Amino acid sequence: MADDYSELLQKLSDNISDMELKALVAACSDTIAAEDKERIKEHxxxxxxxxxxxxxxxxxxxxxxxxxxxxxxxxxxxxxxxYREKVTGIKEIKQENISGPARKYKGTDDTTNLEDSFAKITLAPPPSKLDVHKKS
Structure with missing residues (x-):
């Protein structure tokens, strides 16, 4: 399991640019003291x-x-x-068991119609000739 965990961290590292690393350090600033921020050079x-x-x-x-x-x-x-699915052996993790922001990104019901997920937007009809200002 430790190998899977190390592999995951390596995959994450490979996909995070240096600029994103700086942004990630800033996003974690509530747990990183100012002097420790300077020591974080790599993922x-x-x-x-x-x-x-x-x-x-x-x-x-x-x-x-x-x-x-x-x-x-x-x-x-x-x-x-x-990674969680692989480690736990559970093919599908139910959405109520997913904590944190990951809940947004992992759909659990493949039968959901995508159109039903979005609100219907109705456009106003185009203006009529009476609504358009006439040039004199």
Whole structure:
């Protein structure tokens, strides 16, 4: 299981740019002291720090999910959900069992009609000739 966890962290690292790493450090600023921010130069430094302060672990991704959501990376949140499915052996994790922001990104009911998920938008009819100002 530790190998799967390490693989996940490596995948996350491979998909986070240096600029996004800086944004991720800023998103985690409530758990990182100012002097520690300067020490975080690589992805693994951030992950180690989050593990040290108990914000990240094999079965603890809520904080990192939230931080990734802040930097607009729902695709990486989805990778974490796939890891959970692999580790737990459960093919489908019910939405009520998903905590944190990941709930938004992992659909559980494949039978849901996409059209039903969106509100119907009705456009106003185009203006009639009477509504248009006439040139004199």
């Amino acid at each position: 693994k430094d951030l992950f180690r720090h989050l593990e040290k302060v108990s914000k990240l672990g094999k079965d603890n991704f809520n904080y990192l999910e939230h931080a990734l959501e802040k930097i607009c990376r729902p695709d990486l949140v989805t990778q974490m959900l796939e």
